[in-house]
Amino acid sequence: ALLKTLEEPPPHVKFIFATTEIRKVPVTVLSRCQRFDLKRLDSVELAAHLKRIAEREGAKVSEEGLALISRAAEGSVRDALSILDQAIVQTMDGGEVTGPAVRDMLGLGDRGRLLDAFSFAINGDAKAALAEIKDQVHAGADPLVILKDLMDIAADVAVAQATGGDYDPGGPADWAARTQALAQKLTPAQASRCWQILLSGFNDLQTAPDTATALNMVLLRLTAACRLPSPEEAARLIASGGTDTPGKSDAPPEAPHHPGGITSFADIIACLDELREVNLQVELEKYVRPGKITPGLLQCELEPGAPADLLARLKKFLENETDMDWVVERVSGGGETVRQTEIRTREERFASAAAHPAVAEALASLPGAVIVDVIEPEPLESGPAGDNVIQLAARR
Secondary structure, eight states: OOHHHHHSOOTTOOOOOOOSOGGGSOHHHHTTSOOOOOOOOOHHHHHHHHHHHHHHHTOOBOHHHHHHHHHHHTTOHHHHHHHHHHHHHHOTTSOOBOHHHHHHHHTOOOHHHHHHHHHHHHTTOHHHHHHHHHHHHHTTOOHHHHHHHHHHHHHHHHHHHHHGGGOOOSSSHHHHHHHHHHHHHSOHHHHHHHHHHHHHHHHHHTTOSOHHHHHHHHHHHHHHHHHSOOHHHHHHHHHTTTOSOOOSOSSOTTOOOOOTTOOSHHHHHHHHHHHTOHHHHHHHHHHEEEEEEETTEEEEEEOTTOOTTHHHHHHHHHHHHHSSOOEEEEOSOOOOOHHHHHHHHHHHHHHHHHTSHHHHHHHHHSTTEEEEEEEOOOOOSSSOOOOOEEEEEEOO
16 A cells, blocks of 8 residues: 555655664565664674763762663663663662662672672582672572673673674673683683573573572582583593693592593483483484584584483483583584485495395396395304395395
């Protein structure tokens, strides 16, 4: 109904369409419009924008307060302005909007103390880490929000590790300095493992009957994982047969190591077979194309039609059986599935058998005959094993 008007609008009319679901707009409409994609701002840009607005309004907002508001808004300028307006209104005496005031208003944890808790956890001090979190909960912070903040810290640490001195998380200068210091204490695989543990815990908290208790368990899980050797160190020890002298590591030397004997995809299949986990075994053999496998890390590619929760179930199985945290991730360029390998091996075995002179002669003398199986015979008690047994069948 609007196409003709859009093509030849009256001179005094300007149409502006706004949507968050651009795919639902018909192509016939899109082709007659100029398109502008509006994206979320990162926290540094958003904090700077809020600072300019606060200065124009004559409001005093601390740097920490601006950083907390921009992080809570998750890139949405509209939400950030709403939170800023609310924070200014609640500061009735016209004083500065401080970080603690914003935290109390939004139910956030103290980021400085959360950095302390994360640092205690990665250094293996469970008692101190739990004490910090307990104080935050008692002060009114939501356990789910606390865990999300810990996830942000873990992500910041990983990014700081990758970008070095160029990383700027926004907010007070000590945040960046402390994040950089934490990044130097972890290896890249350890930082990734911390993120995966917290992400898994975030899902647990959403279904737990007591979120505060669940948060404590997630923190204990993180502390226990950080006591283990790094995945890089574990791989080096396994490669050397456990005879190498361990190198520098933040983990205490007496920390237990539980590789679980799983160092290949064949080990996983064998373990599933031994435990009679038939469904998971069949799905792995059919859909998973394994790539790199080291203790604590499995990279693979999935075949089309794989169950959506397959890798999650595999991760849970590995963690239960090895008593260590695993990162199971999809990558491109995996090898063959077990089924594909079996089919290829069978075809190669048939082709080799068909090339045998005696078999070729038998096939030629029996019209319609085909090879239906090639069986490896059991070796005799003495003497060399005999030739393969080849079964032929004639087509009717």
